[in-house]
Amino acid sequence: MSDTGITTKKRVDFSEWYTETVLKSELADYAPVKGCMIIREHAYAIWEKIQEIFNKKIKATGHKNVYFPMFIPEGFLKKEAEHFEGFVPEVAWVTEGGSSPLEEKLAIRPTSETIMYDAFAKWVRSWRDLPIKINQWCNIVRWETKATKLFLRTREFLWQEGHTVHATSEEAEKEVMDILLEYKDLMEKYLAIPVLIGVKTDSEKFAGALYTTALEAMMPDGKALQMGTSHNLGQNFGKVFDIKFIGEDKQDHYVWQTSWGITTRLIGAVVMVHGDDKGLVLPPKIAPVHVVIVPIPYKGTDPEAIKAKAREIEAKLKEKNLAVVLDDREEYTPGWKFNHWELKGVPVRIEIGPRDLKQKQVTLARRDTGVKCVVKEDDAVSTVETLLEEIQHNLYAKARIALEEKTTTVKSYDEFKKVLSEKGGFLKASWCGSGKCEEKVKEETGATIRLRPFEKEEPIAGCVYCGEKAVEMVYFARSY
């Protein structure tokens, strides 16, 4: 038995399983600097899929991609006080160029609001210049002091950050929500991960924003994961960066802005939610490889005939725009290949052996359930297409059930603590709206308010902490 497979069981030690799965499936590797990771081919291909899907979405609604520098003068960051306070503890600074100290130290962007908005101030003159709707795909650095974890919390990561500038508050509000719903669609339809959406409390909102909307998913260990955020910045940045325009009314107005982002953390979420003891299980819509074909050339049969058939089916699948790998390497046995591609999360495998050849059939195996079936060769392509759809749906359905199973409505603080320690997950509870209660709960249990959901429900009891009159039901959880 080799140790190239996953040796830790997902249910036994989730954290260890996660790390092992990420490393052995070759999604990522550690880099020499603490908290930094190498995103390897397989993960980068998934990231490119996410980019492709999201680019298509935002371009359809008039957004365009740009690139701003990664160095931000200290003075820029300081302009919006709350923003600076929020980010300064984890900013990495460049203080020297070559061997001479810089006159003003430069932040390596932790996010690009300030450097972009300085430019926006120059670009915006008239209402005719609005809206600005741009996005950039880039790396950012946040010098984490807490424990880091592959994909979920690293000091450098990749993301997209969208930034828009509008003439009215209403337009900005609509943008925030439009993007949030595009994110939700991306996560549920493509990543097959169900999410809750809502508004962050003041203590959890983006530093400098009016309010932050977010998407939260539930991981199998009962911890929540923030999947993306969409912020309404109001006029906070407009005022400090002096982004003004002359309106149709001939008056000066400050602009209304939004910013929003998703990161490579999503890849970690996919691993956690769908993976199993054999490795990754990738939703077909983001899988870099949809189908792997493994020819099984027994001795005594004609290996060339089997390979030819494999190539024929490969070509047919490619005609349907499916990503196919024909693994005809001779140095590995079929069993080895099965394990290898399962580790990589390929949704469907096709086996073609002498038995299949003789009976004009192929054997199909699906990654999510492990079920094998035999179909007529002529039906192979259409069956694969059906299977891919089924797998996509099945993964989402399973994750949906898991989310529901890990969501508990609690009435009292005792019940809250009991459920949190025994089962974790989302705790739906009444809240009075006080930041103090929120803070106390965090101190005492480690759980925070993940969301104030958009779907409002009447409080079922007094505030879960103080017992006073509650204003709404919110979702608490421990989180990554």
Added chain:
RNA sequence: GGGGCCGUCGUCUAGCAUGGAUUAGGAUACAUGCCUGGGGCGCAUGCGAUCCUGGGUUCAAAUCCCAGCGGCCCCA
């Protein structure tokens, strides 16, 4: 923020308690040649280690001590 564990060929690891003789051992991977092939197939040969880094203790350090770097886990 608090606590704990860990670092030895590419990878996983034995050795460390009780310092010295294992030539730092094994497995796996890799290379070559055979053999195979429907769930990590087998045989042979070969290649492969600054024992994380720096200091200290000692006649002697992979082993003990200190610091740093890096990784993991748990708690809040």
